[in-house]
Amino acid sequence: MSANAQKQVAAHRPSLPQILIVDAVRAALLEDLGRAGDLTTNATLPEEARARAVLSSREDGVICGVDFARAAFAAIDPAISFQALVGDGERVSPGQHVATVEGNARAILSAERVGLNFLMHLSGIATHTARFAALIAHTKARVCDTRKTIPGMRAFAKYAVKCGGGSNHRFGLDDAILIKDNHIAVAGGVAKAILAARAYAGHLVKIEVEVDGLEQMQQALDVGADVILLDNMGPELLEKAVEINAGRAKLEASGRIDFETIKAVAETGVDYISTSKITMAAPTLDIGLDIELR
Template identity: 60%
Template sequence: MSNLPELPRLLVADAVQAALKEDLGRAGDMTSDATIPADMPARAVIATRKPGVLAGLALAEAAFREIDPSVRFAASRRDGDKLERGDIVAEIEGPARSILAGERVALNFLCHLSGVATATREMVDKVAHTKARICDTRKTLPGLRAFEKYAVRCGGGANHRFGLDDAILIKDNHIAVAGGVVAAIEAARSFAGHLVRIEIEVDTLDQLREAMDARPDAVLLDNMTPDQLREAVGIIAGRAVAEASGNVTAATVAAIAEAGVDRISSGWITHSAPSLDLGLDIVVG
C-alpha cells in the first residue's frame, strides 16, 4: 500500500531491543551456541502458512540486524500485501547463529501485526459496499499501540486517536462527573483549542438529541442496534461525524455499516485478532 506511514526508526529500535533483551536474557541463545559453529553460514525464508495481510516487516528486519548487522534481510513482499498460503515474505542470509537468535522476536512481531492487518481487512471488505470506514481504538497491547495502529492501516482501516492527548472523547463517566451531556460538551469546547475536535459518546437517542444541540464534531453511538443507528443517523443529519462502536465483530459489522454511519470503531481488531501463521525455515542445500 503506497499511503502507509513509515514507522519511526527509534520506536522500532526500542521495541526490538526490549524484545531481544527479554528473549536472550543473560546467556544468549544457548542452544545455537552449543550446536552450531560460530562461522556456519545459513539462508532462511519466512513464508506464510495461511492467507492474510502482511504487516511488521520493519520490526522483523530490525530484529535480525540488531543481533548482527551483517545479516542480509531481503523482503519479497510489502506491508499491506495480501498473502496466500506458502507465499515467501523475505529471505535472510548470514551467520546461522544470528538468524536463529533473532527468529522468534522477528516472527512474534510479524505474526501479531499481520494478524491485526488481516482482521482489519476482513472487516473492511465486509463494509466495502457502504461509506463506513473501519477504525481502531485505544484497546491495544501496552507498548505496541503505534505498531498495532500501523497494522490497522496495512489492513485498509483508519486510525482513531492515538492517546488521551490528541483529541477529546467525552465518555459516559465524563458525562456523569461533568453534570450532563451539554455541560460536558460546553466545558470541553471552552477548554480546547480551535484545532481540537470534540466527540461525545451517547447510548440513547434522547442523549443524542441533547448532544446535537451542543454541536459536537463527532458522536460515538455506543452499543446501538442497526435500527437505532439508522434513526441516529437521521437525527445527526450530517451535522457531525456518526461513529458506531460496541459489539463490532466480523459477524455484525456489515449490518452496522448499512445503517449509514461514517465510522465504525472496533477494539476487536487489535485486542483479539488471531496471529497470522508465518514461519521461518532454514534452506538446506
C-alpha cells in the first residue's frame, strides 16, 4: 500500500482514559474553589435554585474536550444533566450549541469556568491543527506535534492534535530516541550516536536523529537510522534529501513551520512535518455558557 493510500485509511477515533480526565478536572476545581468555595454564587443564589444552560461556540472550529466539561459539572454535582450535542473532532460554526447543562444552579456556575477552560483550550489546539492539516491534505505528509506543551497538559494537548487531524510525535523522553545536535556534539558524531543508541535500545524502540545538512543525513542513512529529522532546511534542500533517501528512512521536516511555509515543505515529499505551533501557539476557541431564562 502506498503512503498516499495509507493516509486515506480512516483511523479509529482518539480517546483518553477517563481516570486522566477526572483527576485533571478535580485538580482544577480544587485550585478554583480554594478554601471557601464559590463565594459569589453561594452569596447570591439560594441552595435550591435550578437552572438550564447552553454551551455554544462563538466561532468556527473543531471541538475537543467535551468529556472534560462533563466531568467538571459531575464532580460538583453528580445529579447535573449534561447532554453533549457535538463530539470531539467535530466541526462547529458560530452560534452552534455544543452541550446543554441542567440542574442545581450553584453547581453549574461553580463548575462553569473549569469546564470551559478545558473545552476552549483543547478545542483551540484541535482547530489550529486542523488548519495546518488542511493545507497539506493533498500530500502524503502528516503534521505532528512536539514535546513543547504546557506542563501537566501533554496527554490532553496531544489528544487534541489527533482530534484536529494531526499526528503525535513522541510523548516523552521514554518512548523513542531522538538524537539532537547536542547529543551528537557530545557523542562525537552522527554515526557514533546512532550506533550507541542502537546498542542500548530495545528492538521496539525507534531511533530518530536530527541533522542540519545532507552530509549528516548520509551518515545517518549509512548506519540505519529509522527516522531522520531535517532541521531548518528549505524546500530545495528537502527535495534533495527526499531524492537521496529513496525511501530508506522516514523523513521529518521541522523548523520555521507556519501557515505560509507548510504547503511547500509538504510538497517536497517528506513524510512528517513537526511544529510546536499547533500546541503552543494555538488560540483558544471562543465557547460560552449562557443561562436560559424561563
